[in-house]
Amino acid sequence: MASTIDDEDMPPELVDVTIMSAAPDSVKEEESTPRVPITIVTGYLGAGKTTLLNYILTEKHGKKIAVIMNEFGDSSDIEKPLTVNEGGQEVTEWMEVGNGCICCSVKDTGVMALESLMERKGTFDYILLETTGLADPGNIAPVFWMDDGLGSSIYLDGIVTLVDAKNILRLLDEPAPEEKADAHNEEAHEHGSGPILSMAHMQISHADVIIVNKADLVTPEQMDAVRDRVSAINSVAKIHVTDHSRTPQIEGVVLDLHAYDHLDDLDFSKKGHSHIDPAISTIAVTIPPVSADQIPRVDSWLQSVLWESTLPQPRSGSRDGHPVQFEIHRLKGILRLQDGSCKIIQAVRDVFEIRDSEARKDDDKPSQDQCKIVLIGRGLGPVLDPWKQSLEAFIGR
Ligand SMILES: Nc1nc2c(ncn2[C@@H]2O[C@H](COP(=O)(O)OP(=O)(O)OP(=O)(O)O)[C@@H](O)[C@H]2O)c(=O)[nH]1
């Protein structure tokens, strides 16, 4: 069960997560202390991440936020914190800023800063982590599911990706060599397949929320083109357009995303297929409710798709339109059981979990009775049918 809490003065409520599967052999224990939500803020170099964090630190939001920044922007009125070097070990010093927030600046992955932050647990109720402009959020997100230490004290609320409206189309079309998402492209070159994937593709494909920033630097027509392109890559993320990262509100946009709790809110009406971006696309597979004994089959199907990049083949049936080489960057899904209960699936790359969710009775849309799995990745193929047929055949329909 996962529920939200409205009173902002309360600590975040315990979110009970049972890991059913994680690659390859991790086991997560349930903990009794409340875990703190974290939002990962990502986006290409100069997209406006630090500007966003500074904006949040100075806005009224009633939360005590711990912010981990790459560096402080020039416009920042926040003093530089001390980062001292003691015997080769970097010691991170946290400083108090406005609104009761605390802040720290780091140069690398942020995991070290998170560990040092957790020593101050109780003094904040939300964490914002800015990744470096070239970082692939797929590398950090699974830390909160896999790492026993951090995973028991922090949970991933969601991934927010900042997009520079002026430069994003160029970055998607012609990534410079150092901008490529290396691991993925090495694979692609080996297989000799597909257009080059840029880091911008990775960051957009992983996002729960996409903030298209620097609206002041483009025309309305250019902005439309950017929105089309971004939603072609990731058609389930919520898109907001901003000037200087000033989001219309903070809650629900950057904080309290509950991106992993409320999959029903996903807009599946845009499901299907898009051909606008040659590299990455989103598809949604919908099937009728499943029985409890089919869940392990769904689990195995996910393992095949996420770990082996193999779509299980129905024994008979045509291979027309069957995706040959694909890789999934992000997957979210909701499984409706015949008994009316619900499970949530989520994955970042090869790490995935299936966990219990509350059933929502207030929805009368027919689509809410179906199981839905949304896949974001490359090489998903021109048609949806092979995915649906594979899943249905594999779980024994
Ligand atoms: N014109 C314009 N400039 C912006 C906007 N948002 C941010 N900037 C400027 O763009 C520059 C980069 O912004 P940052 O917030 O530092 O970007 P970042 O994503 O943190 O950059 P890195 O940490 O280097 O990856 C700064 O000079 C900002 O003032 C915007 O909406 N419009």
Ligand SMILES: [Zn+2]
């Ligand atoms: Zn920055």
